[in-house]
Amino acid sequence: MILKSLELKNFRQFYGTQHIKFSVDPNKNITLIHAENGVGKTALLNSILWCFYKRTTPNFSIPTQLINNWAKKENKNSFYVHVEFEENGQTFSVQRSENSFLIFRIRNGNYESVRNPFYFLNTIIPNDMADYFFFQGEGMGSIASGTRKSGIRNAVRDILGFTVAEKALESIRYARTELRKEYQKLDKSSDLSKMQKQLGELESEKEFTRKEIEHCEKEQLSLSERLKEIDEQLRNSNHDLVKQKQLFRDAKEREVSELSSFVRKALEDKTKLVSDFAISVFSQKIVKLGIEFIDEKELKGKIPAPYNVQLVEDILSEKKCICGADVHPGSTAFGEIQKLMAKAADSLVVSRVTRARSQLTAIKKDLRRAPDAFKNTLKFLSDSQSSLDREQQKLKEISLEISGINFEDIKNKEELRRQLDNQLKETIKQQAGFNYKFKDTDKKIQKLDGEVNRLSKTVPQAAKFQKRLNYTKSIEDALSETLEKTEESIRIKLISEINKFLEKFVRQDFKATISDNYSLELKDRNNNAVGKSDGQTLLLSLTFISALINIAKLRAKAKGNILTPGAIAPFVIDAPFGVLDNTYKANVAKEIPNSVGQVIFLLSSGHWEGTVEHAIREKVGHEYNLVLEIAGDQGRKKIDAIKVDGKTYPTSRYTCEVDKTLIEEIGRYV
Amino acid sequence: MTDNYGQIKDLLKKELKKDDSESRENSYNHILHEIIKMERKCLYGEKSTYGKRKEILHLIISHADEEDALQ
Numbered sequence: 001m002i003l004k005s006l007e008l009k010n011f012r013q014f015y016g017t018q019h020i021k022f023s024v025d026p027n028k029n030i031t032l033i034h035a036e037n038g039v040g041k042t043a044l045l046n047s048i049l050w051c052f053y054k055r056t057t058p059n060f061s062i063p064t065q066l067i068n069n070w071a072k073k074e075n076k077n078s079f080y081v082h083v084e085f086e087e088n089g090q091t092f093s094v095q096r097s098e099n100s101f102l103i104f105r106i107r108n109g110n111y112e113s114v115r116n117p118f119y120f121l122n123t124i125i126p127n128d129m130a131d132y133f134f135f136q137g138e139g140m141g142s143i144a145s146g147t148r149k150s151g152i153r154n155a156v157r158d159i160l161g162f163t164v165a166e167k168a169l170e171s172i173r174y175a176r177t178e179l180r181k182e183y184q185k186l187d188k189s190s191d192l193s194k195m196q197k198q199l200g201e202l203e204s205e206k207e208f209t210r211k212e213i214e215h216c217e218k219e220q221l222s223l224s225e226r227l228k229e230i231d232e233q234l235r236n237s238n239h240d241l242v243k244q245k246q247l248f249r250d251a252k253e254r255e256v257s258e259l260s261s262f263v264r265k266a267l268e269d270k271t272k273l274v275s276d277f278a279i280s281v282f283s284q285k286i287v288k289l290g291i292e293f294i295d296e297k298e299l300k301g302k303i304p305a306p307y308n309v310q311l312v313e314d315i316l317s318e319k320k321c322i323c324g325a326d327v328h329p330g331s332t333a334f335g336e337i338q339k340l341m342a343k344a345a346d347s348l349v350v351s352r353v354t355r356a357r358s359q360l361t362a363i364k365k366d367l368r369r370a371p372d373a374f375k376n377t378l379k380f381l382s383d384s385q386s387s388l389d390r391e392q393q394k395l396k397e398i399s400l401e402i403s404g405i406n407f408e409d410i411k412n413k414e415e416l417r418r419q420l421d422n423q424l425k426e427t428i429k430q431q432a433g434f435n436y437k438f439k440d441t442d443k444k445i446q447k448l449d450g451e452v453n454r455l456s457k458t459v460p461q462a463a464k465f466q467k468r469l470n471y472t473k474s475i476e477d478a479l480s481e482t483l484e485k486t487e488e489s490i491r492i493k494l495i496s497e498i499n500k501f502l503e504k505f506v507r508q509d510f511k512a513t514i515s516d517n518y519s520l521e522l523k524d525r526n527n528n529a530v531g532k533s534d535g536q537t538l539l540l541s542l543t544f545i546s547a548l549i550n551i552a553k554l555r556a557k558a559k560g561n562i563l564t565p566g567a568i569a570p571f572v573i574d575a576p577f578g579v580l581d582n583t584y585k586a587n588v589a590k591e592i593p594n595s596v597g598q599v600i601f602l603l604s605s606g607h608w609e610g611t612v613e614h615a616i617r618e619k620v621g622h623e624y625n626l627v628l629e630i631a632g633d634q635g636r637k638k639i640d641a642i643k644v645d646g647k648t649y650p651t652s653r654y655t656c657e658v659d660k661t662l663i664e665e666i667g668r669y670v
Numbered sequence: 671m672t673d674n675y676g677q678i679k680d681l682l683k684k685e686l687k688k689d690d691s692e693s694r695e696n697s698y699n700h701i702l703h704e705i706i707k708m709e710r711k712c713l714y715g716e717k718s719t720y721g722k723r724k725e726i727l728h729l730i731i732s733h734a735d736e737e738d739a740l741q
Contacts, residue, residue: 116716118715119710119716163713164706164709164710164713165706165709167709167712167713168702168705168706168709171705171708171709171722171723171726172705172726172730174723174726174727175723175726175727175730178723178727179727179730179731464735464738467734467737467738468730468731468734468735470734471730471733471734471737472730472734474698475698475701475702475705475730478698478702479698479702482702562699562702562703562706
């Protein structure tokens with residue numbers, strides 16, 4: 001999709017009918033829209049999102065009031081947004097007003113209505129993916145700050161179209177339940193029917209537990225986000241003491257997190273000690289006896305015997321002993337020598353004795369290592385645990401100290417923080433219980449399923465139903481496997497794209513990683529996690545979004561039947577650069593148009609001034625300025641202005657006819 | 671000898687498992703595609719949830735019986 005134009009009528013700040021023509025030139029693929037805060041950048045982004053999907057971004061205030069206030073005052077009750085775009089060489093116009101939604105294919109100036117416009121649009125840019133193409137930059141930092149793990153995971157899943165596939169999984173599970181019910185209707189009394197009923201109940205229990213686990217995960221995420229918000233507020237408090245205590249708590253929390261990982265590691269090591277030393281510890285006595293036995297017998301020349309098989313055979317065949325005496329077959333001496341064969345040493349016996357001794361010696365050696373290994377591990381565990389307890393106690397004290405500060409709002413915040421923290425711990429405990437229950441139920445299902453399969457083979461009617469049930473299980477497994485594999489491959493691709501970008505632009509030798517639980521982290525060359533500055537967090541988020549769009553572009557021609565193909569789409573981004581410093585700003589601004597087909601930057605002077613203009617000027621195709629027109633007098637207010645390409649443009653005007661934002665074109669370079 | 675035999679057996683097992691997983695994905699691709707198509711129709715309002723579930727159930731039954739007959 002390439003956006004061609006936008007037409008707005010009485011939409012939010014935009015009174016009357018106004019237009020923007022986007023640059024479609026691949027070499028100058030940036031359309032730049034300047035606007036100060038509150039003038040209409042976010043409204044412009046939302047006009048496109050609303051036109052396509054009838055929804056707005058979460059930060060868009062009063063989303064139910066879309067009509068322009070001045071128009072409403074004049075009893076002009078109609079408002080609309082039209083967007084024209086190009087797809088596969090054809091031009092389409094999407095037209096949404098309050099009560100209608102239409103899409104037209106434009107051919108030789110004629111407008112042909114597209115059947116089922118919602119479906120059509122979703123085949124070009126699925127609704128789930130849209131948030132990454134029409135992007136609200138403010139608050140974007142949370143993607144990489146670690147507070148929105150689900151954000152990363154959802155992004156990967158959205159870009160692949162998981163919503164539909166997961167609905168399909170639900171439908172398949174539903175079909176299995178229905179099949180079971182049908183079988184029970186036919187055969188009410190047999191054991192098999194009862195077992196099927198039991199299986200159905202276990203599967204419902206498993207599904208219920210799965211949902212509970214998901215709920216716990218969401219709950220934990222939301223609680224963590226709320227805790228982070230409070231921490232942020234305390235960190236930025238006007239009271240120095242509060243700020244200081246919060247920063248101290250941040251440091252302590254990092255220590256607690258590190259110590260917790262030490263305790264976990266020590267517990268794992270402790271468990272491993274059991275498997276490493278169980279044999280040597282528990283066979284201590286038998287090993288001792290074994291070695292003593294071999295030593296004693298060896299000393300007495302019994303193991304191995306001091307004569308070998310060949311010697312005995314030679315005496316018997318020669319019928320002459322080594323002392324020279326004759327040994328006749330049938331004689332007592334011959335019989336005695338013959339008996340020696342059973343104990344005579346041969347190479348096999350010698351090797352067996354050697355092996356037994358070396359194995360017993362190895363176990364004995366292990367045994368010598370065991371006390372130190374146990375002592376060191378247990379000491380490490382106990383030291384880490386006491387340090388952890390001590391630091392956790394300090395965290396409690398810090399919390400009490402903050403509550404003790406004599407400001408009502410601080411006290412309240414800290415109290416709320418404590419409640420949330422307790423809730424979080426409770427949810428983590430609950431989830432552990434559900435995880436156990438899930439595994440346990442799954443084991444029961446597998447066992448019962450095996451029995452049902454075995455029994456069904458003997459009853460023809462049951463066998464048929466069982467085959468159908470097994471079939472649903474097979475397609476469910478096949479779909480789950482595909483989703484898992486694709487998610488993993490996209491995760492790997494994403495991280496490689498992000499690192500390509502970081503290699504170019506981050507000053508330090510950092511690499512990004514997406515952990516198994518979808519947390520986006522920066523690591524140094526020794527693979528240690530690096531605390532991210534606000535700028536680095538934002539940079540990581542922006543890089544992530546660019547990489548995601550690039551992957552969507554690469555997947556645009558994907559042939560799979562299960563997942564949604566990707567999309568080639570414009571990147572419309574409102575307030576992208578936030579807290580980035582000048583070098584990062586310039587680097588990001590320059591790189592985005594290289595990895596994305598069409599870019600629409602909505603920038604305030606804060607984003608624009610500095611290095612951005614120089615970095616992207618040659619790629620800008622069309623340029624607009626949003627001017628705030630005010631019907632009232634200027635009074636003592638000054639006229640705001642923005643400097644673009646050496647020229648100054650006003651961003652506000654007074655004593656105008658109506659209050660509105662006016663879209664003014666200030667440059668066209670293609 | 672025994673070790674080599676064990677290794678070869680493991681390799682064979684892995685290969686068989688791989689083939690099994692790949693062929694399973696391929697053989698169910700058709701029905702999964704049909705189910706996904708129905709899900710999309712439901713998502714975009716062309717089909718009710720009830721209608722979709724009913725059709726998916728029938729689809730599964732007919733595919734399962736067809737596979738059974740082939741065996």
